[in-house]
Amino acid sequence: MRYVRTDGDAQETVITIEGTLDAVTAPELRPALDAVVAERRNPITIDLSSLRLIDSSGVGVLVSLFKRVRANGGEVRIVGLRDQPKAIFRLLRLDRVFPG
């Protein structure tokens, strides 16, 4: 798993996640997500167009991000879903939760 954080001129942030986001790699991503929450970045866009595989642990860190940002009045968008990650998001109905 590899991620890239890109901050815009305003408060917006885009985090692009590549590879596999699972029980092994999700803990590596969590500090980066904690940081954008602490900095109150908004909106936050998660680009998953290069994500190959996600599991429930990976979903968990994104749901955690969503809840915390929403609690601060912010918004998290998920873009680029495809293949297996898209299947997981649809199964868990997260495609209805995260605006694209």
Place this chain on the structure above:
Amino acid sequence: MIRLCVPGTLEYRDIALRVVSAASKLVHANSDSATPASRKAAEDFDAQVVSAFGEAFNNIAIHGYVDGRAGDVDIEIDVTGSELRICVRDTGKSFDPSGVPPPEELPERGMGIFIIRSFMDDVTYEVGSAGSPNVLRIMKQWTGAGAAVPVGTPHTAVPVGTPHTAVPVGTPHTAVPVGTPHTPEGLPSDPKGPRSGWRMKRVTSQTGPEQEEARPKPASALGSTRYAKHRR
């Protein structure tokens, strides 16, 4: 039969996933792959199998081998005709296969069982004891592109509020798990419930629910729990 035994830690998850992924492809290796629909069906099949198995492995590595427990994960994969059967054995802490979160509650944990039961056609789980391992058996049948169920669609197949009364067969969820199975946090619902588009058939072997709840279960009386899908 493909057999693989790896330590029950996350470091070995990828190895196991790769083997399962390769085995999954055998199921539809001889199927027509000329059309986009058939290729998509094959990709969906593999994605669902790998996702379900990955969650099963996670359960063992994260929740099973804890509190000083350590051990292996024994994996048997059997490809017979259009069926892929995977048997996973471990000697860690057992889990409660009925503990499933409703997706509308946005749980951060415990979605693995939901994924397993949603993506596989048949799931059984036998709680182990000192002398026998926990045994998870999952099965998925290749139906080809024509009858394939696209991933993620079960929820929309049945109107919300459809009565659940026709679904359960056998005993209540609470009757089966014995010992000290872990239950993922905040997970009271059933993926084969009203919105799932699938029916859950639960078969409990051995003793009845009242007896099981009333006393500790001896190793000889360990029950198994089955979740079988039936398309409506």
